[in-house]
Amino acid sequence: MIHPALVRKQRLSFVILVILILLTTIIAMGWGYSSVSYDRILPTLLGHGTFKEEFVLLSIRLPRIVITLLAGMALALSGSILQGITRNDLADPGVMGINSGAGVGVAVFFLFFPIEAGSFVYVLPLVAFVSALLTAGLIYLFSYKRTTGLQPVRLVLVGIGFAMALSGAMIVLISSAEREKVDFIAKWLAGNIWGTDWPFIWAILPWLVILIPFTLFKANRLNLLGFSEPVAIGVGLSLERERVVLLLTAVALAASAVSVTGGISFIGLMAPHIAKALVGPRNQLFIPIALLIGGWLLLVADTLGRNLVEPNGIPAGIMVALIGAPYFLYLLMRR
Template identity: 80%
Template sequence: MIHPSIIRKQRLILLALLILIALTSIVSMGLGYSSLSFDRLIPTLLGKGTFKEHFVLFDVRLPRIIITLLAGMALALSGSILQGITRNDLADPGIVGINSGAGVAVTVFFLFAPIDAGSFIYLLPLVAFAGALATSCLIYFFSYNRTTGMQPIRLVLMGVGFSMALSGVMVVLISSAKREKVDFISKWLAGNVWGTDWPFIWALLPWLIILVPFTLYKANRLNLLSLNEPVAIGVGLSLNKERVVLLLTAVALAASAVSVTGGIAFIGLMAPHIAKALVGPRNQLFIPVAVLIGGWLLVLADTIGRQVADPDGLAAGIVVALIGAPYFIYLLLKK
């Protein structure tokens, strides 16, 4: 039974985060290489703007904001799941190798597959999911012990090792590629948001529509997995089955996000921690908060990155890393 005051606190925090996301999005709409006056935003949104205003808002800014919001949400939810099933506060899709697995698959697909512009957008999340799934299966295999089952600490360590190895594979793959393709892959690795058109939104949105409610449905099982194994087994929970299902969910969320935003780490690390500090460790409470925090963090990072360097700006992944790396070190020292 969750105390009504905690539920009330969660709802107020969710409302505050929605307002924060809206304000950050409004600021992001007005700032950029082609500035858009803030007093023209509402008329343009209502279809009363000039051709230039309509183009800047609907073809450039708004799709990018929605993409970063959705990707941040997916990465935050993926990190929340990984921290629950591994019982490790340092778990994150970028740190445990999932992003690198997706990155290798995207790199191979982009460099060697015949690309059809019409299907490329929708195939990319599937390709990234296949790469991330293969990587997570290998990590799970090497983390599993017949007598004790999956070792959460070992899973994280294996993930870090695979992440480093796969980063080396990507360097080898792009070393002999054409210049224009190398430029794309290098930007992808830096976490440069490149999927900034409306079709990318339709490619990413179904994953969230399906997997966010599914994760909330599994919240009680995540609560049990966060406890020690004898307790979870004692209440009749099938540990390996639930871990595999939730691991696949985390992989799908992370792969769909990084397929359009590039290799962005630390969102899945920071958002769950901040959410737990605000509303406590119960998954029913902190997961919705973490999802909104993740979306806001990536929108904020992308907005900042677009202002600090001309003409292309600084990659959102670099801005997030500048914030997330010190936070990661702080968690290492603390735990």
């Protein structure tokens, strides 16, 4: 039984975050190198704008805003799941090497497997998922002991080791590549939102439409995984099966996000923490809030980053890292 006061707090937080996202979206639509007057945004969205206004809003800014929101939500949900199955507040798809695994797969695919531009958008999330899945499988394998099973702390530490090793592998890959391809991968590594067209939205959206309801369905099991292993087994939970299923879900969410946004870390670390601070640790309550916080944080980071420095701006991944790295150190010292 969830206390009614917590439910009211969650609903209030949800409404406030939706308002913040709408306000940030309006600011992002009007603010940029080719500015659009704010009183022209609504007429343009309704089809009464000039060619320039419609091109800037509908072909450039709006798809980027939607992609950023969706990717932030995916990373936040992935981080929430990883923190739940590892019982470790420092777990994050970027910190644990899942993003790096997806990045190596994307780099290999981009460098050595040329494909038509029309198919590239839809194949890339699948490539990222397979690569991230292989990485997660190796992390799981190295973390598992037959005598003690899967140790959550060991899972995080092995993931951090894989993240470092894969970063080195990425450097080796791009050291002998063509300059144009190196530029793309370098931007990807920095977390530059590169998938900024409508097809990228249709590429990432199905993953979220399926996996968000699935994770909410599994919320009770995530709650049980947060207890000690004897308690979870005592209520009839199949620990290893649930961990594997939820780990696959976290991998799919992170891979779908980074395939179109690049290597962005710390969203999956910060969003669940802020959500838990607002509404408590129950997954049914904090996951919807974490989704909105993740989308809003990445949208704010991208909006500020692309407008603070002309003409190319600062990649969203760097803006997020400027906030997330100190927050990570704070959590590390507190733990």
